[in-house]
Amino acid sequence: MTTIEKDKQYIANTYGRFPVTLVSGHGAVAVDESGKEYIDMGTGIGVTSFGYCDKEWVDTVTKQLNTLQHTSNLFYTQPGTELAEILCKKSGMKKCFFGNSGAEANECAFKAARKYSLDKYENPDRNIIISLTQSFHGRTLATLKATGQDVFHTTFGPFPEGFVYAEANNFDSFAETYNENVCAVIMEMVQGEGGVIPLSKNFVKKVFEFCKERDIIVIIDEVQTGNGRTGSMFAYQQFDIDPDVVSTAKGIAGGLPMGVCLFGEKTKDTMTPSSHGSTFGMNPVVAAGALSIVKRLDEDFLASVRVKGEYIRKRLSECKNVKSVTGMGLMLGIETTKDAKAVVLECIEKGVLPLTAKNKIRLLPPLNISDEELEKAMNIITEVIEE
Numbered sequence: 316m317t318t319i320e321k322d323k324q325y326i327a328n329t330y331g332r333f334p335v336t337l338v339s340g341h342g343a344v345a346v347d348e349s350g351k352e353y354i355d356m357g358t359g360i361g362v363t364s365f366g367y368c369d370k371e372w373v374d375t376v377t378k379q380l381n382t383l384q385h386t387s388n389l390f391y392t393q394p395g396t397e398l399a400e401i402l403c404k405k406s407g408m409k410k411c412f413f414g415n416s417g418a419e420a421n422e423c424a425f426k427a428a429r430k431y432s433l434d435k436y437e438n439p440d441r442n443i444i445i446s447l448t449q450s451f452h453g454r455t456l457a458t459l460k461a462t463g464q465d466v467f468h469t470t471f472g473p474f475p476e477g478f479v480y481a482e483a484n485n486f487d488s489f490a491e492t493y494n495e496n497v498c499a500v501i502m503e504m505v506q507g508e509g510g511v512i513p514l515s516k517n518f519v520k521k522v523f524e525f526c527k528e529r530d531i532i533v534i535i536d537e538v539q540t541g542n543g544r545t546g547s548m549f550a551y552q553q554f555d556i557d558p559d560v561v562s563t564a565k566g567i568a569g570g571l572p573m574g575v576c577l578f579g580e581k582t583k584d585t586m587t588p589s590s591h592g593s594t595f596g597m598n599p600v601v602a603a604g605a606l607s608i609v610k611r612l613d614e615d616f617l618a619s620v621r622v623k624g625e626y627i628r629k630r631l632s633e634c635k636n637v638k639s640v641t642g643m644g645l646m647l648g649i650e651t652t653k654d655a656k657a658v659v660l661e662c663i664e665k666g667v668l669p670l671t672a673k674n675k676i677r678l679l680p681p682l683n684i685s686d687e688e689l690e691k692a693m694n695i696i697t698e699v700i701e702e
């Protein structure tokens with residue numbers, strides 16, 4: 316049997332996969348079973364931040380693998396502790412909790428927001444979390460319910476209660492959705508799965524001020540937008556706000572599973588012994604991988620991410636059939652007159668791997684993709700969009 320046949324027989328049928336079996340990769344290039352090479356413009360959905368098998372990342376991870384691979388959280392370890400310090404220094408947040416995925420980071424954020432509220436107000440009804448339409452926050456029962464898209468609320472009920480929805484980029488809708496039992500709001504600065512839709516600065520600022528006045532915890536979901544993807548360490552740093560809780564995952568460890576919940580001044584001491592935990596969280600190998608990525612996200616590097624994003628926008632502005640380009644940095648959505656899935660399949664034929672998000676072509680290239688590779692990929696993508 317081929318890998319595709321075996322997959323169909325033995326893997327639960329939860330994914331619509333592209334008809335390609337990838338076997339190796341180097342830098343921005345992925346290689347399939349036949350040896351065909353592709354320029355990767357999707358990075359495993361914003362995960363392989365420095366491409367495939369980046370030398371520094373591989374060296375750091377393998378060194379840690381050969382030193383200490385796991386201890387549980389009953390012991391102190393160095394890589395995760397060092398990582399937490401760097402994350403706090405780069406973000407202005409105060410403390411970290413480590414888990415293994417974006418959904419888990421958001422679950423931790425919800426628990427912290429509700430505990431903060433209960434500790435302070437001693438009112439168990441003050442537990443409602445506002446999320447935005449078109450958002451995406453994960454696949455666990457609570458994060459599905461937190462996802463502001465009705466299609467995710469159909470099959471798997473009963474869901475955890477306490478989530479209400481306001482229209483993204485509509486402050487009046489947000490104010491109407493608010494009631495005195497609201498304890499938190501969660502939002503993505505650029506809604507990724509929802510179609511690469513950025514929130515407006517004005518909306519974010521108004522929501523933030525509204526929440527500050529009422530002691531409502533502001534959770535920013537930076538699972539996709541974080542770790543340099545949008546041209547700053549975290550996207551919220553381009554919105555002039557200081558959130559109470561930040562969740563991140565995807566690109567942080569360069570291809571290893573990690574989710575982090577970061578706590579700000581208000582919430583830094585909310586989570587207390589045995590209020591939360593994770594067996595694999597802060598695993599030293601994963602943390603070492605994340606350290607090698609996060610260390611390199613300095614101001615010069617982030618500026619290069621913004622320049623590459625501008626280059627993609629410029630190429631698309633000169634390309635016919637493009638209706639709109641949205642996003643920030645190297646997280647971009649392209650609406651064209653053609654069907655997005657059809658464009659992606661044609662690009663794959665021609666040796667480029669983009670993604671889709673709703674009706675858009677979504678680009679999440681490696682943050683360190685070379686100018687030549689980026690030019691080559693954009694030549695193919697614009698050719699497919701135009702023809």
Ligand SMILES: *Cc1c(COP(=O)(O)O)cnc(C)c1O
Pocket residue numbers: 415416417418419421451452453454503507508536537538539564565
């Ligand atoms: C991918 C994603 C999640 C879920 O992350 P997992 O690691 O798949 O659990 C949550 N929020 C956002 C914004 C995401 O893009």
